[in-house]
Amino acid sequence: MKNYNITYKPFGSSAILVEWPAEINETILLDILAFKDQLSEMELEDMIVGYCSLTVIFLTPISDFKKRKKQLQHLYTSRKAVKFSNRKIWEIPVFYGIENTDLLEFSKAKRISVESIIEKHSSTKYLVYFLGFQPGFMYLGGLDQDLHHPRRGNPKVVPKGSVAIGGSQTGVYPFESIGGWNVIGQSPVQLFDPHKDVPCKMKSGDYVKFVPITKSEYDKISGGAKLKTIAL
Amino acid sequence: MIEVLHSGIYLSIQDLGRKGMSSFGISRGGAMDFHSFKNANIILGNNQNAACLEVTFGSGKFLFDENIQICLTGADFNPMINAKAIQMDTPILIQKGDILSFGKRKNGVYTYIGIKGGIQSEEVLNSRSQCKHITSKFRLEKGDYISFDYGNNVSVEANFQLYNVDVFDGNRMDCYPGPEFHLLNDDQKRQLTQQFQLSKNCNRIGVVLKEEISNDFPQQLSSGVIPGTVQLTPSGKLIVLMRDCQTTGGYPRILQLDDFSVNKLSQKFTDDYIRFSLVKQNI
Secondary structure, three states: OOOOOOEEEEEOOOEEEEEOOOOOOHHHHHHHHHHHHHHOOOOEEEEEEOOOEEEEEEOOOOOOHHHHHHHHHHHHHOOOOOOHHHOOEEEEEEEOOOOOOOHHHHHHHHOOOHHHHHHHHHOOEEEEEEEOOOOOOEEEEOOOHHHOEOOOOOOEEEOOOEEEEEEOEEEEOOOOEEEOOEEEEEOOOOOOOOOOOOOOOOOOOOEEEEEEOOHHHHHHHOOOOOOEEEOO | OEEEEEOOOOEEEEOOOOOOOHHHOOOOOOOOOHHHHHHHHHHHOEOOOOOEEEEEOOOOEEEEOOOEEEEEEEEEOOOEEOOEEOOOOOEEEEOOOOEEEOOOOOEEEEEEEEEOOOEEOOOEOOEOOOOOOOOOOOOOOOOOEEEEOOOOOEOOOOOOOOOOOOOOOOOEEEEEEOOOHHHOOHHHHHHOOOOEEEEEEEOOOEEEEEEEOOOOOOOOOOEEOOOOEEEEOOOOEEEEEOOOOOOEEOOOEEEEEOHHHHHHHHOOOOOOEEEEEEOOOOO
16 A cells, blocks of 8 residues: 555644645545554544544543654554445435525526536535534535536525535535535435434445435435445 | 423533544534533542533523432532522532522533432433434423432542642633644734633634634645634634534634633633633644
């Protein structure tokens, strides 16, 4: 495996921030995840994955930074590549509708037909970089350049399940929120359930595909939907 | 059981939060002031993580329908039982029918009501801390009942040692240089040595400070943030993240409060002044 030139910075008294070159790409993400797997043998409070960083939070304050850094450097060089069998593609059904969404406005502003927006949005395989912002909210990479569109100037209530585009990003809102993203559809699946041992099935390194469904399919799935996966 | 007669500004059940959940986008959460929270449990001989009530700004009123032992720590709002003053940081015997209320503010923001045995409430992902999107309710309301278990949760530790440091002592916030501290020029570093005043925008998620620091830093790729992270926003305002903060953020993290100062800051209120004091780190 190629070893990146990564840096280690103290982050408060109990954490170390590990940083990769500042780029958004899959190779870096997979390297972060490989390192994270390797660190899972340590007793830690938590590890936070970012686009090109890993925040390692220890259970107690770090008394000797150099020693800790050496230990992490050693674990980095002994990491193993993330197994493909551990990664999944999730199919998320979406009802792309013009009612109660910004789809029509979006189409006019971008001068792209509604059909073409749906086609472009649902033909991409999106990489899950990490979860954040809300429990179960996925930071996805891979949005078609033609669909990049600035956030709305006037933030409004974005309903639970909304599929939206903000700048160069797209995502699904697990909960109602106030935001400026352009809503283009609704997904009937529940992405997050705190009462499950694994509250959100999608994880960093997985892929997500949006599958267009009709209004009647949406109504049928609502409430009792099961997420489908395809082998990678 | 305890009946909530008034829930005030924000009343919730808290413990030390849920660890290791950031991969789901879940922050640790937990008591705003870990220090006072732990003391309530230590004084009662509870397990240190036993759930307590967190009362915001002394607004809350409670009716007890059992004899129990409680202990109040943190913000002092002249607590009373049946309108008679009681002591903070002391075990108090409660009789069935007693009413706990608060008076004028002496100091602080968050008061903890520890209960012998700890609160028995819904546990989600290894914690009873109420939090939006995680627990069925994110805070308590008038008319809610709180259960506890007298025999449960008693600590096995032989000697209880109180954390003998004062969260209300002064306005100095000890902090470390944050991951993006190096972006600051000398003038910006000098601006950080001024006094900062808390704005009205203070809650369990973060504390926004009033003063601004000139900056033209670009946003950066989202990366981990933790309670005590001081973010410099594009408008120049500083936000200090608190317990219920998100797990990642894109603003430069210029300072990082030490753990004790996070507790200290949680007990500061709008218009209070604070000062950042850089701690040398052995690197």
